[in-house]
Amino acid sequence: MIITRRMLGVLPIAMAAAVAGMVPAGAFAQDASTLVVDTAFQLKTADPAREFEPTANLVLHPVYETLITFKGSDLTTLVPSLASIPVVAPDAKTFTFTLNPAAKFSDGSPVTVDDVIFSFNRVKNVKGSPSFLLDGVTVAKGAKDGEIVLTTEQPDPGLPYKLANPAVGIVNSKLVKANQGSADEGADKTDRAEAFLASTSAGSGPYILDKFDMAAEVVLKRNDAYWGAKPAYDQIVVRNVDTSAQQMNVMRGDSQIALDLRPDQLDAIKDAAYTLSVPGADVVFMFTNANPEISATAANPDFQQAVRLAIDYDGILAIAGEGAARPGSIIPTMFAGALPTDQGPKRDVEAAKAALAKSGIKDPVIELTYVSDITKNGVSFADVAAKMQADLKEVGITAELKPSPVSTFLDDYRAGTLPMTIVWWGPDYPDPSDYLLFGPGEKVGLRAGWKAGSAPEVTEIAKKAAVEIDQAKRIELYDAWQKALNAQGPFTSLFQPAFSMASSKTLEPVEYNAMWTIDLTAIAPAKQ
Amino acid sequence: MSFLRSAWYALPNLVRFVIRRLFVGVLLCLGITLVSFALTQVVPGDPVSANLGDRAASDPEIVAAFRARYGLDKPVPQQYLLYLERLVHGDLGESQQTKRPVTTDLAQYLPATIELATAAMILALVLGISLGVVAAIGRDRWPDQVIRVISLAGVSIPTFWLALVTFYIFFFKLGIAPGVGRLNPGGKAPPSITNMFTIDALLSGQWTTLGIAASHLVLPATVLAIYTVGSITRFTRAAMLESLSQDYVRAARAKGLPERTVILRHALRPALAAIVTVAGMAFGRMLSGTVLVESVFSWPGIGQYAYKSALALDLRAIMGVSLVVAAIYILVNMAVDIIYALIDPRIRLG
Numbered sequence: 001m002i003i004t005r006r007m008l009g010v011l012p013i014a015m016a017a018a019v020a021g022m023v024p025a026g027a028f029a030q031d032a033s034t035l036v037v038d039t040a041f042q043l044k045t046a047d048p049a050r051e052f053e054p055t056a057n058l059v060l061h062p063v064y065e066t067l068i069t070f071k072g073s074d075l076t077t078l079v080p081s082l083a084s085i086p087v088v089a090p091d092a093k094t095f096t097f098t099l100n101p102a103a104k105f106s107d108g109s110p111v112t113v114d115d116v117i118f119s120f121n122r123v124k125n126v127k128g129s130p131s132f133l134l135d136g137v138t139v140a141k142g143a144k145d146g147e148i149v150l151t152t153e154q155p156d157p158g159l160p161y162k163l164a165n166p167a168v169g170i171v172n173s174k175l176v177k178a179n180q181g182s183a184d185e186g187a188d189k190t191d192r193a194e195a196f197l198a199s200t201s202a203g204s205g206p207y208i209l210d211k212f213d214m215a216a217e218v219v220l221k222r223n224d225a226y227w228g229a230k231p232a233y234d235q236i237v238v239r240n241v242d243t244s245a246q247q248m249n250v251m252r253g254d255s256q257i258a259l260d261l262r263p264d265q266l267d268a269i270k271d272a273a274y275t276l277s278v279p280g281a282d283v284v285f286m287f288t289n290a291n292p293e294i295s296a297t298a299a300n301p302d303f304q305q306a307v308r309l310a311i312d313y314d315g316i317l318a319i320a321g322e323g324a325a326r327p328g329s330i331i332p333t334m335f336a337g338a339l340p341t342d343q344g345p346k347r348d349v350e351a352a353k354a355a356l357a358k359s360g361i362k363d364p365v366i367e368l369t370y371v372s373d374i375t376k377n378g379v380s381f382a383d384v385a386a387k388m389q390a391d392l393k394e395v396g397i398t399a400e401l402k403p404s405p406v407s408t409f410l411d412d413y414r415a416g417t418l419p420m421t422i423v424w425w426g427p428d429y430p431d432p433s434d435y436l437l438f439g440p441g442e443k444v445g446l447r448a449g450w451k452a453g454s455a456p457e458v459t460e461i462a463k464k465a466a467v468e469i470d471q472a473k474r475i476e477l478y479d480a481w482q483k484a485l486n487a488q489g490p491f492t493s494l495f496q497p498a499f500s501m502a503s504s505k506t507l508e509p510v511e512y513n514a515m516w517t518i519d520l521t522a523i524a525p526a527k528q
Numbered sequence: 529m530s531f532l533r534s535a536w537y538a539l540p541n542l543v544r545f546v547i548r549r550l551f552v553g554v555l556l557c558l559g560i561t562l563v564s565f566a567l568t569q570v571v572p573g574d575p576v577s578a579n580l581g582d583r584a585a586s587d588p589e590i591v592a593a594f595r596a597r598y599g600l601d602k603p604v605p606q607q608y609l610l611y612l613e614r615l616v617h618g619d620l621g622e623s624q625q626t627k628r629p630v631t632t633d634l635a636q637y638l639p640a641t642i643e644l645a646t647a648a649m650i651l652a653l654v655l656g657i658s659l660g661v662v663a664a665i666g667r668d669r670w671p672d673q674v675i676r677v678i679s680l681a682g683v684s685i686p687t688f689w690l691a692l693v694t695f696y697i698f699f700f701k702l703g704i705a706p707g708v709g710r711l712n713p714g715g716k717a718p719p720s721i722t723n724m725f726t727i728d729a730l731l732s733g734q735w736t737t738l739g740i741a742a743s744h745l746v747l748p749a750t751v752l753a754i755y756t757v758g759s760i761t762r763f764t765r766a767a768m769l770e771s772l773s774q775d776y777v778r779a780a781r782a783k784g785l786p787e788r789t790v791i792l793r794h795a796l797r798p799a800l801a802a803i804v805t806v807a808g809m810a811f812g813r814m815l816s817g818t819v820l821v822e823s824v825f826s827w828p829g830i831g832q833y834a835y836k837s838a839l840a841l842d843l844r845a846i847m848g849v850s851l852v853v854a855a856i857y858i859l860v861n862m863a864v865d866i867i868y869a870l871i872d873p874r875i876r877l878g
Contacts, residue, residue: 036713044625052581127593129581188593194627211714214626215637215828219714237714241826244692245708248700254707373839407573407841414577414585428583443586 033234035507035523036255038241046201046212047194048169049122052129054517057166058259059218059238061516062231064169064203067097067116067148068160072519073278073511075430076336078160082111082170082204083148085160092155092469099146105172105204106223113141116148118173118183125187130167133429155467157474158433165429166516172202206231206521216240220520232524243378247502256504259517262378263321263500273502274509277323280377280499281332281514284320284424286311286388288366290490291449295419297366298490299449302359303397307420308345308492309352310395316387316494320379323498329482330425330435332496334514336471337432337478345492352395365398369412369421372403377497381422384494388422416447422494430515432478436462438491439481448490458484542869546862553858557851561615564850565608568843575600578841579624598624598844611847620851621844625836630848633833638852639723640710641822641829645814647726647745648752653807656757660764660803661796664772675761682758687817691751691824698747705747708826711740748825752818756810763806767799774798801872808864812857 043055048064051057069081078085083097103111120139124131136153152159162168173183179200181193201209206226211219220236241249246258247265251272266275288307292299317326328339356364368389370381382403389399399420404412412418425444428434437444439462441452452459461484465477485491501518503510508524536544575598576591584590595601598621599610614621620630663675698705710725711717718728718737726745729738771777772795780794781787819831830849837845869875 034714045627050627052584127587127590129584129590131590132583132587188597213828215832216709216826217713235714239709239713239826240828241708242823244824245695245826248696249707252700252703252707254699255713405573407571407578407839410577410585411572411574426582428581 031235032525035233035236035257035520036249037236037238037257037259037518037520038246038249038255039238039259039517040243040246041214041240043214043218043240045194046198046209046218047128048167048171048197048203049119049126049130049191050128050194051167055218055238057516058518058520059209059220060166060169060203061205061519062207062220062236062521063201063205063209064166064171065103065205066166066169067163069164070430070513070515072522073334073513075161075334075514078164081164082116086150088157088160088469090469092157092467093152095150095152095159096142097148097150098142098144099148101146102227103204104225104227105175106201106208106225107172107175108225109172109174111170111204112173113146113148115170115173117141118176119170120150120168122171122176122181122183122187122191123168125183125185126191127188130165133162133165133168155469156433157467157469158429158431161431162429164515169203169205171197172204175200175202207236210235214240231521236520238520250502250504253504253506256507257510257518257523258502260377261500261502263323263498264378266322266500266502269502273504274507275500275502276510276512277321277498277500278512279323279325279333279496281334281430282376282424282426282497283327283330283332283493284376284379284384284422284495284497285330285491285493286420286422287448287490287492288420289416289418289449290454291416291451294417294449295366297361297364298419300359300361302355303361303364304490306352306355306359306395306397307392309348309355310391310397311345311388311492311494312347312391313344313494314347315391316384319383319387320495320497323500324379325496325498327493327496329486330438330491330493331432331478331482332427332514335427335430335432337475337482339479339482339486343483343486345486347391349394356395356397363396363398365400367402367419368399369402369404369409369418371406371409371423373405376424377499379495379497384422413447416449427514432474433466436466436481438485438489440489445489450490455484455488458488542866545865549858549862549865553855553862556858557855558612560850560854561612561847562608564847565611565843568841568846569604571841573841575624575841575843578839598622611844615851620848623837623845623848624842625840625845630844633845634830634848634852636723637828637830637833640827641815641818641831643724643726644745644748644752644818644821644827644829645811647749648756648814649807649811651749652753652756652760652810653803655753656760657764657796657803659757659761661768661791663761663765664768664795665791667769672765675765679758679761682754682756682761684758685754687751687755688820688824690754691748691821694747694751695824706740706743708824710744710827711737715740748821748827751825752814752821756807756814759810760803760806764799764803767802768795771795771799797871801868801875804864804867804871808860811860812853815856816853 041055042053044053045051048060065082067083068078071079082103083099086095086097088095117139120134124134138151140149142149176193179193179196182191198212206223207220208223210221217237217239222234243260247261247269249255250258251269263277266277288298288304289295290299297303313326317324325333326341327333328341328343331338368385370385385401389401392399413423439445439458440450440455461477461481465481468474468477499512506526508526510518510523513519576585576594599607623630623633626633659675663672666672718725718734719732721728721731725741726738729741777794780790818829819835822829822831834849
């Protein structure tokens with residue numbers, strides 16, 4: 001057959017018509033019993049014992065229930081889930097939970113103490129990213145039926161808050177063992193259940209895993225055998241969608257929730273959808289390295305004070321955009337123990353100049369390193385660094401900007417070799433004890449060259465805060481610790497980037513939760 | 529020896545050509561493994577920092593387990609030799625980010641990109657050749673001028689921008705294009721045969737799925753095709769102008785053949801050799817350069833996989849992608865040479 005020019009011209013139209021003919025009317029329309037959520041995936045596994053990424057928390061929270069949990073956006077109050085609120089011994093080393101006898105897995109079998117022991121030991125022994133949550137924790141059967149006793153080597157009043165993380169969700173031990181799962185010592189080599197858990201879920205939550213595609217979408221189906229209140233949707237599809245398309249998807253009704261919008265996108269969408277812009281739980285902070293071997297300039301306490309006083313915190317908060325907040329110190333605003341903003345450092349150019357003069361350093365020049373290839377909730381570190389450079393210039397400090405890709409930045413940051421940097425800390429669990437790492441001689445403290453013994457007062461308060469179980473006294477101690485940290489430490493908190501999302505008006509308004517972003521099980525259609 | 533020599537020369541030219549090229553291709557792939565391995569070693573940054581959480585990366589036991597799992601605890605030369613040994617058995621190692629064999633990842637992501645690139649290539653060839661022929665026929669008149677602007681725009685417009693604008697217009701404003709992804713949200717993929725959804729749906733007779741998969745393909749394929757349309761149009765026009773000035777075309781016209789036959793049979797066919805070269809190169813470029821289109825249209829292909837692997841310093845995945853893309857380049861170039869011989873009788877392979 002000879003293809004003529006006319007035929008060539010008609011071919012694309014014919015193809016389009018053929019395709020259109022094959023797609024039945026309404027094929028693109030969405031089923032009302034399906035909820036579609038768009039987010040840019042940060043996802044590596046469907047195995048709770050190995051996950052520690054935001055998207056994994058989002059999609060596994062409805063699948064794997066934990067002993068205790070949080071409700072709504074409140075991360076300060078634990079509520080029962082598979083078990084009751086624990087009884088904590090006065091030494092904060094023993095925690096006794098009682099399982100709810102009604103709890104059962106999606107295959108109908110009851111959730112037992114053995115399942116809890118297996119799940120916790122598996123988290124510890126597969127040596128994955130969340131293993132640290134149970135460092136030094138021993139789990140055993142209690143004296144009564146359904147009782148679980150956790151003991152710790154050191155007093156750890158923050159432990160219950162770690163146990164609400166989906167990574168320590170309870171798995172059906174029989175099912176996981178039958179599919180090459182292991183919780184024994186050496187499970188990092190012998191456990192082979194990860195592939196199975198990417199195809200079949202083994203939890204007790206209101207949803208089961210129907211499809212797990214790390215690149216495209218995760219599909220959850222309602223667990224018909226769920227032991228608690230039934231969720232509203234039969235199916236939830238969580239799609240991996242670039243931030244650029246998420247806003248349009250919600251406005252067209254292609255999805256109902258967009259989780260990764262920038263604050264400036266919310267104006268365009270606010271008539272068509274509910275918008276929410278609240279401080280996220282990450283804290284962006286800067287430090288001047290206290291180790292004189294890294295930089296004698298940065299380690300000078302008066303120079304550090306000059307930097308603290310030179311920064312225009314309100315200006316930086318404006319760069320972070322609407323919804324961002326500034327914590328008074330290192331603990332984010334939504335956690336117990338957060339210091340009010342007005343108790344954080346304030347800008348005072350004259351005092352900064354005086355501190356610089358007192359340091360004895362003439363025309364100081366310092367390298368300011370920042371991550372150049374990623375943003376934090378749409379906020380560019382380059383913009384923040386440029387603003388800081390201008391602020392420091394005003395008091396006579398020259399900051400030389402040094403952009404760095406995140407993969408190399410993390411090595412240098414963790415090695416403690418950066419003289420001055422802007423970096424962030426995402427919470428591992430929603431308890432102020434997570435932030436004691438910023439103390440002298442502790443992990444993050446050492447990254448800023450803050451050696452053990454260099455600030456005895458800060459260390460002393462931290463020791464007391466770490467073991468105090470009375471919540472009111474704990475908050476007082478963390479308050480005092482952060483004030484001391486602000487005054488003596490090399491760290492200065494800058495802001496918490498805003499979490500900005502939009503949800504369709506066909507839904508009831510959705511709440512943000514810093515642990516699992518949103519609670520998919522709580523989303524419901526708008527009341528008529 | 530002489531027996532082998534005579535047996536070799538007894539083979540048809542084409543077969544000898546293919547065997548020789550495949551042998552050279554294997555050596556090239558070996559070279560590529562060495563280069564990509566060396567690059568992954570010299571790049572600053574530790575995969576431990578990129579793959580483990582902050583706390584886990586500070587735990588020596590977890591770091592040791594991670595290094596042991598991915599063979600990073602062995603000396604570098606031994607790592608490379610182990611890689612080659614596994615490669616011979618078809619094992620590309622395990623991805624640090626997906627924790628699956630790289631071959632499994634490639635089997636999932638590569639077909640999505642091949643499907644997209646092939647659809648884009650077909651579209652680019654149909655449009656590019658048509659526009660190039662029309663431009664050559666109407667040389668220096670208004671169709672030529674219009675097409676010149678179109679092809680210039682095609683090669684000049686940034687793909688990422690074009691992807692966003694087309695998505696905005698056809699999906700958001702007009703509502704005639706489906707949303708992102710290869711299927712509708714939660715849509716069931718057809719039974720896996722090639723992992724190219726349109727082909728699999730066709731083979732299994734799932735017509736609705738075929739329609740949905742094809743409709744999802746239209747917009748990203750068009751965007752991906754636009755750049756190539758520009759270059760194919762320009763090459764076709766130049767090659768056609770050269771053909772049209774040849775004596776045999778004048779002779780065909782003098783014989784009184786219809787203009788359509790003169791253009792399509794006598795002028796276009798010799799011009800196709802140049803077009804095939806451009807198309808071969810463009811296909812390779814499409815396979816390795818789809819990342820931006822895949823990103824905007826949430827197309828889970830090899831471009832996104834490669835990008836995420838690079839960010840996570842996922843060494844085995846980076847090497848796997850490099851190797852597969854290189855192999856495809858080599859195969860496409862070989863196919864181009866064979867097509868040369870088929871469309872131009874003056875070319876002999878051997």
